[in-house]
Amino acid sequence: MHDPLPEETADRREAERLESLDRYDILDTPPEPNFDKFTRLTRKLFGTPTALVSFIDAHRQWYKARDGAEASEVPRSDSFCTRLIEDGEPLIVRDAAADPRFSGNPYVLGAPYVRFYAGVPLRSEDGNIIGSICTIDTVPRQVDEGQLAMLTDLGEMVMEELNLRRLATRDALTGALSRRELREQAGQALALAQRHGHKLSCAILDLDHFKEINDGYGHLAGDRVLAKVIATCTKMLRRTDLIGRLGGEEFAFVFPETGGRDAAAIAEKLRVAIAESAVDLGPATVRPTGSFGVASLADLPLDFDTFLAQADEALYEAKAAGRNRVAVWDKSVSLSLANRRRVLKSGRILAGDDSAAVDCTVRSLSARGAGIDVSDPAALPAQFDLQIASDGLRRRCRVVSLTDNRVELAFEPRKAS
Incomplete structure (x- = not known):
């Protein structure tokens, strides 16, 4: 057996790092005040215009919390924070334009015109670097040891918050199950249905044009819309049904003892109820609509993520057909999701x-x-x-x-x- 080549070792380490990140189930989740506070504190600590709490998957740096930044993610290839994974230690760039490692970076040469960067890694419990907390400025800066120590402390506090978050079972805004808890309970329901030959269906709801609500009226208004929509749906569900928040404006439903036709009928009732609801935002009244994708348990065994992927593919069809409608996954048309x-x-x-x-x-x-x-x-x-x-x-x-x-x-x- 040959010793692993350097690229093989790097591939293995990256695979282990992504497994650690995956266990936190944090990617693409909505903003949370408990993480936003860390970016506010970082900006005050350095007196900078921008601070970020980020997690880095295979192709991007995604912002869980951002203060002073418009984008929600950037390509990993252009990210300063990627160097934290490579070096494994804090990174201070006092003047990016004069630093040969970053002088050609597109975010130095163009917007947001980064000149100063300070970041520390976020380490999982098993020692893998899964993200960063950092701050940037458009002018060169100096950093003292006290500031770096405090930024390191903030990074450790972010990870403490992340570990506490893993224990949460409910979404604080809507009362829906957390994504992690939904996967746990739905996985049990799916295993039970497959073992005893029971019917089971799931659906995914995505609110249509939700970004326009956030952009036009603010995130607090968007939160009110989400809370009202899920309250409307919850009133119409059975006690045995599950509803969980997947992220942002996307929610999943699980309907035990329910076949595909009945699940589609339930989704249609929910769609109509959402369309008939109204949310008073003060300057305007918003009438949200939602698109649904529905999948029902077929003969082939599958896990919940595959089940959810089938509903998600149907959701794509509903949105492609014009939104504010229900679509049902057709296994005869799509075979690529088998045993996913x-x-x-x-x-x-x-x-x-x-x-x-x-x-x-x-x-x-x-x-x-x-x-x-x-x-x-x-x-x-x-x-x-x-x-x-x-x-x-x-x-x-x-x-x-x-x-x-x-x-x-x-x-x-x-x-x-």
Whole structure:
């Protein structure tokens, strides 16, 4: 057995790091005041215009909390914080324009015109760096030892908060189950249904054009809309039904002892009730609408993440057809989700002679296909290979569906040798 090559060791370490990040189930969750306080404190500590609490997956730096930044994520390839993973220690950049490591960075040469950066890593309980807390400015700055020590303390406090969050079972705003608790209870319901041959269905709700509400009236107004919508839905559910918040304006429902036709009828009643509700925001009254994707338990065994992926694919169809409607997943049309399991892996999109590789995060995987996240789905070539180095996998792909930054792929059949 040969000693691992450097790239093999790096691939293994990255796979372990992503497994640690995945256990916190934090990516793409909505803003939370308990994390926002850390960016406010960091800005006050340094007197800077911007502070961020970030988590880094395979292709991006995603902001759980941001104070002074408009974007919610940036490509990992352009991120200053990625250096924290590579170096494993705090990073101070007093003048990025004069630092050869960063002088050519697009965020130094263009907006937001970073000149100063100070960041410390966020370490999981098993020692992997999963993110950062950092602050930036548009002018050069100096940092003293006291400031760096306090920033390190804030990073440790972020991780303490993150560990406490893992214990929460309810979303504080809507009362829906947390994403982690939903997966736990739904997984049990799914296993029970498959063991005894019972019916089971799930649905995903996505509020239509919710960003326009947040942008037009503010996030507090958006929170009021979310709370009203979920209160409306909860009143119409049975005590045995489950509702959980997946992130942002997206919620999942699980209907025990319910087949696909009945689940679609329930989703339609919920859709109508949402459309008939009204939320008084003071200067205006908002009438939200929602799109639903529904999936029901088929004959093949599957886990909850695959079940959810089926409903999510149906949700894509509902949104593509014009929103404010219900769509049902059709297994005869989509076979790429069979036996799909949830993962968090580092992937690369390879086309042509492999010279123009694009990083991606693999979120689900089966023998037939994968679900990936990329920063710019519109830039994907017509044909490409998906490579997952940690698994030794490389497969030719075609795009099945595309929603925002999420892309569903089907693997092309292997050629006979």
